[in-house]
Amino acid sequence: MVCDLPAKVPLNRVLFQIAPDQVNFRPRVTVENASRRQESAGEISRVRVNRAGTLVTSEDLAVDIAGSFPQIIISVDNEDNPPLTILSAQPLTIERRVILNRRGRRL
Secondary structure (H helix, E strand, C coil): CEEECCCCCEEEEEEEEECCCCCCECCEEEEEECCCCEEEEEECEEEEEEECCEEEEEEECEEEEEEECCEEEEEEECCCCCCCCEEEEEEECCCCCCCECCCCCEC
């Protein structure tokens, strides 16, 4: 999956939305820049288990990445498991603000 991004926008992570009916997965995810150099790697997961009548759910659908890239290439390695239905992969950034006081100086 290839994502074109605005220039010079610093990324913080990539958040995936996986079809809600898909559970109990943990594939490896790699994120590369346009030159195919690996910038980040990690795993996404969703686990649902019923233990003695109690439903236990754990979900981690984000991969951390740091830097500014005009394009990223995302690869998901499902190994021999069925492919995931990825509804979206959303690059996210940390919101940064400059706040000025009344005299025009930074706080």
